[in-house]
Amino acid sequence: MGSVSHAAMISSSKLSYGGGISYNKYKNPQLRTSVVSLRNWRASSRNLGVLAAQIGNKEIDFSDPDWKTKYQRDFESRFNIPHITDVFPDADPIPSTFCLKMRTPVMEDFAGGYPSDEEWHGYINNSDRVLLKVIHYSSPTSAGAECIDPNCTWVEQWVHRAGPREKIYFKPEEVKAAIVTCGGLCPGLNDVIRQIVITLEIYGVKKIVGIPFGYRGFSDEGLSEMPLSRKVVQNVHLSGGSLLGVSRGGPSVSDIVDSMEERGINMLFVLGGNGTHAGANAIHDECRRRRMRVAVVGVPKTIDNDILMMDKTFGFDTAVEEAQRAINSAYIEAHSAYHGIGIVKLMGRNSGFIAMHASLASGQIDICLIPEVPFHLHGPLGVLRHLKFLIETKGSAVLCVAEGAGQVWPFDETEVEFPKFFVEKREEKVFVLVELGVEFIVDRKGALNMFMMQNFLGRTNATDASGNTVLGDFGVHIQQETKKYFKEIGVHADVKYIDPTYMIRACRANASDGILCTVLGQNAVHGAFAGYSGITVGICNTHYVYFPIPEVISYPRAVDPNSRMWHRCLTSTGQPDFV
Ligand SMILES: Nc1ncnc2c1ncn2[C@@H]1O[C@H](COP(=O)(O)OP(=O)(O)OP(=O)(O)O)[C@@H](O)[C@H]1O
Ligand SMILES: O=P(O)(O)OC[C@H]1O[C@](O)(CO)[C@@H](O)[C@@H]1O
Numbered sequence: 001m002g003s004v005s006h007a008a009m010i011s012s013s014k015l016s017y018g019g020g021i022s023y024n025k026y027k028n029p030q031l032r033t034s035v036v037s038l039r040n041w042r043a044s045s046r047n048l049g050v051l052a053a054q055i056g057n058k059e060i061d062f063s064d065p066d067w068k069t070k071y072q073r074d075f076e077s078r079f080n081i082p083h084i085t086d087v088f089p090d091a092d093p094i095p096s097t098f099c100l101k102m103r104t105p106v107m108e109d110f111a112g113g114y115p116s117d118e119e120w121h122g123y124i125n126n127s128d129r130v131l132l133k134v135i136h137y138s139s140p141t142s143a144g145a146e147c148i149d150p151n152c153t154w155v156e157q158w159v160h161r162a163g164p165r166e167k168i169y170f171k172p173e174e175v176k177a178a179i180v181t182c183g184g185l186c187p188g189l190n191d192v193i194r195q196i197v198i199t200l201e202i203y204g205v206k207k208i209v210g211i212p213f214g215y216r217g218f219s220d221e222g223l224s225e226m227p228l229s230r231k232v233v234q235n236v237h238l239s240g241g242s243l244l245g246v247s248r249g250g251p252s253v254s255d256i257v258d259s260m261e262e263r264g265i266n267m268l269f270v271l272g273g274n275g276t277h278a279g280a281n282a283i284h285d286e287c288r289r290r291r292m293r294v295a296v297v298g299v300p301k302t303i304d305n306d307i308l309m310m311d312k313t314f315g316f317d318t319a320v321e322e323a324q325r326a327i328n329s330a331y332i333e334a335h336s337a338y339h340g341i342g343i344v345k346l347m348g349r350n351s352g353f354i355a356m357h358a359s360l361a362s363g364q365i366d367i368c369l370i371p372e373v374p375f376h377l378h379g380p381l382g383v384l385r386h387l388k389f390l391i392e393t394k395g396s397a398v399l400c401v402a403e404g405a406g407q408v409w410p411f412d413e414t415e416v417e418f419p420k421f422f423v424e425k426r427e428e429k430v431f432v433l434v435e436l437g438v439e440f441i442v443d444r445k446g447a448l449n450m451f452m453m454q455n456f457l458g459r460t461n462a463t464d465a466s467g468n469t470v471l472g473d474f475g476v477h478i479q480q481e482t483k484k485y486f487k488e489i490g491v492h493a494d495v496k497y498i499d500p501t502y503m504i505r506a507c508r509a510n511a512s513d514g515i516l517c518t519v520l521g522q523n524a525v526h527g528a529f530a531g532y533s534g535i536t537v538g539i540c541n542t543h544y545v546y547f548p549i550p551e552v553i554s555y556p557r558a559v560d561p562n563s564r565m566w567h568r569c570l571t572s573t574g575q576p577d578f579v
């Protein structure tokens, strides 16, 4: 920390812990837009992510009567989706070959012209938009309020509607499409692969390949591309995993683009999480720099559900459903034992969505711990003390913990002086906020890593092949601490620990994820044919949309501890505040 040079010092007065904070307490207008994020500042991941993102954005002067118009204009340009004509203004579109009247998808060389159906009203107009936010919060103190200004003014924010366009910018016979799956496994990967292949064939594409084992497949000799067709993918969705394999780490962006040039790939579909999307965006930028006529389209894959702005990502629903089995087993074990305590660890590195939703769904959880909500393990207000209470009153207890929980230590004070915030722009996209021995790092991938000087598991500098921080195992830690605690107080406790994380991730998609994957896969292909690149597909307020990649990965989406959903979870578990 001593090495940190402070590019900006922002002064403020007292920040009340967990309570509201008024705008005028911040003297520097540059941070005004961030104050809402700090209202419940214990929601460190989300709020500091928002804060970091906002520091990177332009300041808003709310005293300007035109601020709203300016904000909307700025929003429109941020959410504009890159198009092939940005680089090749003379690119000529052709009528779409996506024609549902057609009965023979892979056609003979388009000798009789491209099939089209001008009478069909199934195309999306490029100007169609979907509303991003649908709640009008009348006050910043409303649960889950996401406000732009201190009055929580209603500001319409529109994003691009996904779907097939009447004009396309690629001739199907000139397309070589590639699909790559990166990062960890996720239920539904095969469903998306399958649907991309099927839709490409309906457009008339014959050259479709899978890149094996993530980005690594672009560079590793001995890994050859896998030819794909409807026949090959017909039944792949019936099993979990990825037909193509996945990996972390891999070649540089420039090596990937070299490889794409060599292979003649001009449509790339990238299935992965934040890291993969950062890679996809960099590939898109590099293709543009080299003036390649290429479409790079992402499909967000993460059981953690940590991609911004989307209702949910595919695989999440299945993960929550599958987690029920583990929770139910833990419940049965705990209830059948004398003073039984069941602990279930679920995935969620930065975000507790799986743990929160699985707890809500099961109705069997007494304590849910997630990364976004700091808690004490020990002490009069701690989790262990509450466990003792549950054993004394109910005779058993079940805990659901997210893997990223407990990596942050809460402050002991109820009020914290914030004499200054130190903000350093270390490299591009890297911010370090240092306060009271707390270091928050938004790394080069836009992921937020939080470290507090004291944490449960000790600070680790270890990273995986992709540069993700390797977390300490909180599930094992809380299991050990629980056993130790009950031994020390001389109360019998039968502690059973279940870690179903990889079993959950390897499942095949359930019905609702199957539908989501199908629609996302189809829309990815429609986006590429429409000439868009550097985009990703998502579901937003039940409608399907295209986002520019940087907007959805600027920081990981996290549970808002002031959201109705978290409040519902607390209502359901009946757990107290552990701070
Ligand atoms: N900033 C980046 N620029 C280019 N490539 C990146 C970047 N970050 C990650 N990658 C690459 O993306 C791939 C996947 O990244 P990562 O392992 O972080 O998984 P992910 O996509 O975030 O998925 P998961 O949700 O499973 O973690 C890796 O091959 C990694 O090298
Ligand atoms: O063991 P791996 O492949 O690194 O994956 C573990 C990570 O994958 C995730 O499920 C994200 O996909 C995280 O929740 C988890 O930390």
Ligand SMILES: [Mg+2]
Residues within 6 Å of the ligand: 183, 273, 274, 275, 468
């Ligand atoms: Mg990731």
